[in-house]
């Protein structure tokens with residue numbers, strides 16, 4: 001049934017943010033499963049599809065699609081258009097991104113809750129029914145998955161590259177709920193295919209929607225921009241965001257304590273440490289092939305990783321503690337609510353195999369992720385201001401303009417440094433590890449994250465590539 005639609009879906013799929021680009025081009029799409037949700041008397045049809053995408057000469061990826069079909073597309077859905085079916089049962093109908101259609105999403109939630117979703121099932125954590133009559137809206141944010149909010153009460157996140165077996169995010173949220181961690185949204189349920197826990201595929205999670213002042217990224221960039229464009233020559237030691245950054249450090253430390261309680265802690269022995277360093281080296285090798293701009297730093301990056309490995313193996317008597325961590329922590333993964341900072345998105349690094357994401361790791365990996373994010377926020381603030389300036393300035397920069405530009409550069413750097421320090425201090429005050437005491441470990445993980453970011457930016461936002469590259473340069477030169 002999906003066959004005639006695949007040629008329409010293929011060119012659209014490769015332009016999705018959540019599509020993984022391989023070296024070989026996308027050769028073939030294969031339907032793994034298809035569910036059709038339609039209702040008598042209603043024109044719109046929802047197709048749920050699991051597809052295998054085969055790339056010429058390299059890997060296969062699994063994708064989940066929610067495709068809407070209508071004979072005529074209403075104006076409100078024009079932006080969601082995928083294309084027109086040429087043949088088959090829906091010849092002449094328009095295909096579009098199904099998560100954008102509130103009617104279809106409301107229908108999906110209601111049908112699966114009633115057990116009428118066919119192969120699509122919804123398991124709820126509690127015994128209470130879901131609140132009824134909630135209207136759906138898709139979240140228009142750049143992300144690895146797709147999110148639909150129901151009445152500002154519930155949030156449904158659809159995993160775009162689902163795999164069979166328990167999903168790391170349901171697993172983590174359940175564990176954290178068990179130990180009463182209040183730094184996370186409550187897990188309400190999860191949508192999955194039929195079969196045992198090992199066979200079935202978790203398609204998405206339903207969680208509590210957290211009303212927030214904003215996410216850490218937006219708040220930090222806004223505040224950094226205010227600070228960078230401010231008129232003061234000396235940046236005050238305590239200002240706008242540092243209090244928030246310190247609180248954030250505390251929140252992440254509490255999260256780590258709860259993760260340790262829920263999933264246990266263990267000392268990483270030489271075998272695990274060697275395994276960790278080998279993975280870092282392997283990723284670096286792949287990154288060097290994908291991002292030629294990293295090439296001049298390859299040897300020195302490897303040396304940073306090896307320094308960490310040697311130190312960790314030597315110091316095993318004192319122990320390198322490992323535990324379940326967040327795995328992809330950055331300012332966009334934290335929300336500032338009335339009850340303080342909450343942490344979201346426990347999927348781990350989506351590009352890693354699920355089994356690897358479950359391995360115990362040093363908590364400093366998460367700390368390094370957040371430190372990188374403060375660097376990003378300072379630079380993004382600078383870029384925003386520079387773009388505004390460029391739009392209003394003449395071609396040649398005057399001496400005064402040069403001085404102003406350098407002043408902004410210094411301020412942006414100072415903003416990042418101050419907030420990195422505040423975050424680390426907050427973490428040290430509430431955590432089991434004081435990051436100040438582990439500079440070699442922290443530097444290696446920051447470098448690893450910056451390499452990951454360089455690959456990410458080169459694939460998704462090439463204009464941002466200078467941010468991680470500058471960090472790599474700074475880290476390898478010991479600054």
Ligand SMILES: Nc1ncnc2c1ncn2[C@@H]1O[C@H](COP(=O)(O)OP(=O)(O)O)[C@@H](O)[C@H]1O
Nearest residue numbers: 143144145146147155185208209210332344345
């Ligand atoms: N529980 C929640 N409450 C409110 N907003 C949320 C919640 N979870 C996620 N969000 C919003 O959705 C966005 C994407 O969520 P996230 O889990 O990071 O998705 P992805 O895995 O695709 O990166 C976040 O940046 C945040 O703005």
Ligand SMILES: O=P(O)(O)O[C@H]1O[C@H](CO)[C@@H](O[C@H]2O[C@H](CO)[C@@H](O)[C@H](O)[C@H]2O)[C@H](O)[C@H]1O
Nearest residue numbers: 143144217328330331332369372373376453456
């Ligand atoms: O989609 P995810 O949230 O799972 O994470 C991916 O995308 C992030 C960007 O949206 C990317 O984060 C990088 O950019 C952020 C600013 O946009 C910055 O705060 C982070 O520090 C930086 O790593 C993340 O790496 C990627 O996995």
